[in-house]
Amino acid sequence: EAQVTQNPRYLITVTGKKLTVTCSQNMNHEYMSWYRQDPGLGLRQIYYSMNVEVTDKGDVPEGYKVSRKEKRNFPLILESPSPNQTSLYFCASSRRTSGDTKETQYFGPGTRLLVL
Amino acid sequence: AQSVTQLGSHVSVSEGALVLLRCNYSSSVPPYLFWYVQYPNQGLQLLLKYTSAATLVKGINGFEAEFKKSETSFHLTKPSAHMSDAAEYFCAVNAGGTSYGKLTFGQGTILTVHP
Numbered sequence: 032e033a034q035v036t037q038n039p040r041y042l043i044t045v046t047g048k049k050l051t052v053t054c055s056q057n058m059n060h061e062y063m064s065w066y067r068q069d070p071g072l073g074l075r076q077i078y079y080s081m082n083v084e085v086t087d088k089g090d091v092p093e094g095y096k097v098s099r100k101e102k103r104n105f106p107l108i109l110e111s112p113s114p115n116q117t118s119l120y121f122c123a124s125s126r127r128t129s130g131d132t133k134e135t136q137y138f139g140p141g142t143r144l145l146v147l
Numbered sequence: 148a149q150s151v152t153q154l155g156s157h158v159s160v161s162e163g164a165l166v167l168l169r170c171n172y173s174s175s176v177p178p179y180l181f182w183y184v185q186y187p188n189q190g191l192q193l194l195l196k197y198t199s200a201a202t203l204v205k206g207i208n209g210f211e212a213e214f215k216k217s218e219t220s221f222h223l224t225k226p227s228a229h230m231s232d233a234a235e236y237f238c239a240v241n242a243g244g245t246s247y248g249k250l251t252f253g254q255g256t257i258l259t260v261h262p
Binding site for chain 1: 153156189190191192193237239249250251252253254255
């Protein structure tokens with residue numbers, strides 16, 4: 032089954048304690064990205080990756096790191112989490128296409144993070 | 148720079164009525180535009196996308212959207228609302244020249260459908 036998985040799904044942590052949220056896809060997609068969702072703000076892109084070893088900043092990259100060492104994995108790292116990073120996080124992946132209206136982007140189930 | 152504005156954070160319609168969710172964008176280059184849907188406690192699902200082909204784009208579940216360059220709009224419509232359409236809808240723009248580069252989302256519109 033084609034899917035994007037995220038772990039953990041729920042996480043409560045304390046300020047300053049490093050954490051990693053994993054994202055993995057089984058569709059051999061080139062493109063992967065991370066978003067955070069906050070009430071009234073919609074989704075904001077944190078980082079994205081066009082392929083292995085190619086990453087770039089989205090709209091809100093401060094306080095986050097990513098890496099893309101393998102095509103299937105795109106972990107999100109919070110080196111020193113702060114309460115303003117409490118949010119719902121989504122990972123997504125897709126093929127890199129141009130104009131193919133049948134192509135779709137797959138989203139993971141979300142990770143709800145609370146930083147105390 | 149690119150941005151998206153969704154007019155109306157909440158829209159309420161009766162079952163069987165027309166659904167119209169408004170989206171206006173700003174982009175310095177020809178944009179790619181998307182609509183996503185999020186059902187309660189679920190992830191996001193791509194409804195449809197515009198990538199410079201036909202200006203009227205048909206998506207899943209009977210939704211469609213029309214790209215109007217002169218109005219910088221990409222409004223989402225469905226002729227007849229169904230109870231199962233109740234969800235939050237997000238419009239997004241990508242001015243990077245590819246289908247899935249840097250996406251900027253609107254703040255979302257919650258659609259409520261009354262019996």
